[in-house]
Amino acid sequence: EGGNAIEAMVAMAATIAVVYPHMNAIGGDGFWLVHEPGGKVHAIEACGPAGALATIERYREKGHDSIPSRGADAAVTVAGAVGGWQAALELAKALGGKMPVRDLLADAITHCDAGYAVSDSELRTWPQEA
Known part of the structure; x- marks a missing residue:
């Protein structure tokens, strides 16, 4: 529809976050390497910063010897x-991208509204996540 590869990746990432959330969700991070046809490479490091309360002192005050594997205190970033999607779309626009975000997210939104077939691997993770 006239978009570029970066826009296609954002559309794909949004859709796969809906239909394969146990492997690729919006609660994670993203790392991008974008190679322009002319040879220039752009890197996007889209990993979130550590939370202000994720300190050794706070964990020790709460009685932890290490970061818990589950619960609110397990989230440290x-x-x-x-x-990262936003940064990628800014780069896409600088490189001539013109797709509206609503069009890039359309398939993801459709799957949210209409549903989708659950993969075997997602189904296997449900008992662990519950």
Whole structure:
């Protein structure tokens, strides 16, 4: 529809976050290497920063010897995936991209509304996540 490869990747990332969330969700991070046809390479490091309260002192005050594997105290960073999409779309625009975000997210939204077939691997993770 006239988009470029970066826009296609954002559309794909949004859709796969809906239909394959156990492997690629908006609560994670993203790392991009974009190679322009002329040879220039752009890197996008979309990993979220550590939360202000994720300190050794705070964990020790709460009685932890290490970062817990589950629960609110297990989250020590802020997700960066969606911020990475935004940075990628800014780069896409600088390189001639013109696709509106609503069009890039259309398939993901359709799958949210209409549903989708659950993969075997996603189905296997449900008992663990519950």
